[in-house]
Amino acid sequence: KNEVEQSPQNLTAQEGEFITINCSYSVGISALHWLQQHPGGGIVSLFMLSSGKKKHGRLIATINIQEKHSSLHITASHPRDSAVYICAVRPPTSGSRLTFGEGTQLTVNP
Amino acid sequence: NAGVMQNPRHLVRRRGQEARLRCSPMKGHSHVYWYRQLPEEGLKFMVYLQKENIIDESGMPKERFSAEFPKEGPSILRIQQVVRGDSAAYFCASARTATDTQYFGPGTRLTVL
Numbered sequence: 001k002n003e004v005e006q007s008p009q010n011l012t013a014q015e016g017e018f019i020t021i022n023c024s025y026s027v028g029i030s031a032l033h034w035l036q037q038h039p040g041g042g043i044v045s046l047f048m049l050s051s052g053k054k055k056h057g058r059l060i061a062t063i064n065i066q067e068k069h070s071s072l073h074i075t076a077s078h079p080r081d082s083a084v085y086i087c088a089v090r091p092p093t094s095g096s097r098l099t100f101g102e103g104t105q106l107t108v109n110p
Numbered sequence: 111n112a113g114v115m116q117n118p119r120h121l122v123r124r125r126g127q128e129a130r131l132r133c134s135p136m137k138g139h140s141h142v143y144w145y146r147q148l149p150e151e152g153l154k155f156m157v158y159l160q161k162e163n164i165i166d167e168s169g170m171p172k173e174r175f176s177a178e179f180p181k182e183g184p185s186i187l188r189i190q191q192v193v194r195g196d197s198a199a200y201f202c203a204s205a206r207t208a209t210d211t212q213y214f215g216p217g218t219r220l221t222v223l
Binding site: 030031035042043044045048088096097098099100101102103 | 153154155158205208219
């Protein structure tokens with residue numbers, strides 16, 4: 001079993017829909033990251049969080065440390081949000097390297 | 111305010127050749143990480159370096175792979191005697207400190223013929 005599990009693996013939505021991507025992890029962590037990988041392959045860091053909630057534009061990330069669970073929400077989704085969204089954790093015993101989920105492929109149709 | 115730079119963006123090598131991948135971290139960042147993404151797979155940690163030191167190389171294959179981050183110049187990931195299974199996207203990330211956000215470069219896509 002992977003240390004980081006994401007669901008769903010694939011998600012198709014219509015423009016304007018509210019989207020949720022989930023991440024569960026089985027290890028203690030010092031921080032959790034949400035990343036976006038564009039169709040061209042580049043990776044952008046969206047959020048780093050260790051508690052609570054963060055918001056940036058239409059993106060919201062939440063984390064529940066007790067339940068070892070995080071969610072990424074996208075409000076008013078747009079076709080340009082189509083990408084792979086990756087959850088990554090930094091266990092406190094691993095130094096600062098990241099352990100990644102397999103990613104969620106999001107497609108937003110116009 | 112340039113981001114993390116990687117070059118080359120695409121690299122083609124024949125089996126048995128050497129591949130050198132370069133990563134220039136963001137200004138002010140002294141922590142560099144290399145990750146590999148095999149086709150149809152997720153990202154995997156390879157090595158973590160801080161100027162002139164390898165901090166954690168537990169994700170790097172024991173043979174043929176090496177990494178360095180000299181006092182001056184970019185970090186280098188070197189793969190000797192490449193094999194087809196080395197074909198992948200190699201991403202570098204940098205951070206200002208060990209606990210800061212890691213910023214990713216555009217990646218180098220290595221194809222071994």
